[in-house]
Amino acid sequence: MAERRGGKGSGKNAAKAAKHEAKASDKGAAGTREAAPAARLAVRKTYKLYLGGAFPRSESGRSYPVTSAGGEHLANASLASRKDARDAVSAARKAFGGWSSRTAYNRGQILYRIAEVMEGRRDQFAAGLGRATGAGPDEADRLVSAAIDRWVYYAGWTDKVAQVLGGANPVSGPYHNTSTPEPTGVVAVLAPQNAPLLGLTSVLAPVIATGNTAVVVASERAPLPAVDLAEVLATSDVPGGVVNVLTGRVPELGPHLASHADVDALDLTGAGDAATEFEQAAAETLTRVVRPGPDADAGEDAWLDPDPGTARMTPFLETKTVWHPIGM
């Protein structure tokens, strides 16, 4: 994959794509009798990182070209650096106190809000997913629906999980004793490489539903749906820093996130061949690790189960047990 430094122009492919869009506008205007108005030039989106609630470019000034499933140039995504990864961890740590102490009900409402805002942009997501994965319109529509429903699913979990996983313990003595699940902290998520929207949602939603904050490394080849999702998060009352999205290369970013002492847990789903190396690095500070599952490299279809249960929440929860004597 090529890499570009900022300010060096966007290359031939981008120019071609611009022509293509201009043509499409011409077509839209065709068939009218009057002289065609000057073709409107489409406004393209710059795909940037999502850090601490803002959309900065990589501090390194680098970008990399992103192509569609068919090989056409789509955009230049930011090529995040080690410094960006560290900034993302800082932002996630800063946001953790506030997010984890929100009421579970409030977190549920915000997750539901994400679904609402996504629903309003479903055409955008379907088109983006089509370009990224080559999915046809019907399939893309189905996957977007599943992704929206995934947010609704975890919105409902926020205020159930403590009752399901916690409770009173009948100890042999005059003590009140209860166990409660609490969020682990900052979770670095290497998102699935071949499931850029539903897969991404499926690994991200459980992390923040339980009160953790996240640093997500988007699918390297298809990062644009993640940036689109970040725009939804930014307008859904998700506090800045709760989710931070990096686009770039797993081999470059992964080692720094895996060994970062302020990362409490690591989801290796998108780690590929580097999973073992990252797990070893994570051992240094006893970072909790979720190893890649059997479907880690599969496409969006592997993530369709509408009821994934608690399996993606429990690895990012700690059990706290509180004792107090009973007496007069």
Place this chain on the structure above:
Amino acid sequence: MIFEYAPAPESRSVVTLRESYDLFVDGEFTPAESGEYLTSLNPADETELARVAVAGAADIDRAVAAARRAQEKVWGPMPGAERGKYLFRIARIVQERSRELAVLESMDNGKPIKETRDVDLPLVAAHFFYHAGWADKLAHAGLGPDPRPLGVAAQVIPWNFPLLMLAWKIAPALATGNTVVLKPAETTPLTALAFAEICQEADLPPGVVNILPGAGETGRTLVEHPGVDKVAFTGSTGVGRQIARSVAGTSKRLTLELGGKGANIVYEDAALDEAVEGVVSGIFFNQGHVCCAGSRLLVQESVAEELLPRLKERIAKLRVGDPLDKNTDIGAINSAAQLERIREITDSGEAEGVRRWSPDCELPEKGYWFAPTVLTGVSQAHRVAREEIFGPVLSVLTFRTPQEAVDKANNTPYGLSAGVWTEKGSRMLWTAERLRAGVVWSNTFNKFDPASPFGGYKESGYGREGGRHGLEAYLG
């Protein structure tokens, strides 16, 4: 009034020591192919208790193979209700032989008989009894409709609660249908070998429990053995890191229960007499050889000057000496190496400028002893406030506001335990909610129960032991 206690030693006659012990593999005591032996000492007088065979690579192969056979042929397929009955049987035999085991534990470990008799042994029996009842109810544990055992568990335990740590490891593993190869600590292997006899007495099928004494090399070879499916370790954070690294890239499941630097927070409205008792038991229970010890006292400034003299007065009454004396509060440090570590880090505190205080107490001439110690003028940057000492040494810090107490308590890479002392319920809950620790004792300390999940946040490890939560570590 000052009066002296007459010596009240518990009789050693309930314990019959063999001169040497073999490995316990596949239901039999068999000599180690390694031909190596270690000597277990009584840390209270440095006398030799017994020679114990050390397991080498070939012995570990043999034990893992026996555990695999037993898991696949006998223990895994056995109905849960029957597995449970074996565990009930073990619990009963532990109860029947509890005095013998308590005395043996005190001899091998150096901890006071009062604690082995009243804390360790009752908890060991309770742990087997509790988990016995789970064996046929795993489908109701909230871990899926048909939870399956993982297979063979490699378990490595520390020397601070030798038999209790064995129970924490073996009881849940067996209840869930796994078989185990367990390595006791090199300085305290004797009660684990007595437990092997109990397995024989209970007619536990051969290979379900295998006990392989040894030191670090035995432990390392065991956890890295390709034939094990599950690794459970209790011990230092340093070794925990190595193990986490060694299982990377394998399909082995791992739980780690590691070090701690627990904060015991005393607010100005606490019941001070109770708080003094709690602070004392929090750090001097088991000579401070407790991963969840309250080794940092955080006392609100407004009561510090009142609390500290009362604390010292109480500490001066602790009786340090013969572990087998029923009046002893603090026994021997477990080993020369541990004594050296406690000395080194406590001396470093003095070098860094903290004030050191110990009561006048006569320590026995032979054996490994360390007087209860209080360090004041401690700042968060001092080693004695950051590193686990694992001995009878309390570091005292102060705070002004509840937020400062929480910030200081959480200012550590560890996260195993914490204590809160206040008479105000809302303040207790506010504090408990913010402490990043797996166990929070409020207006009490160092309480344990098989139904209560135990384990840490952050670098104190991961996974829980005990309760419904603890089963998860052994089911897939």
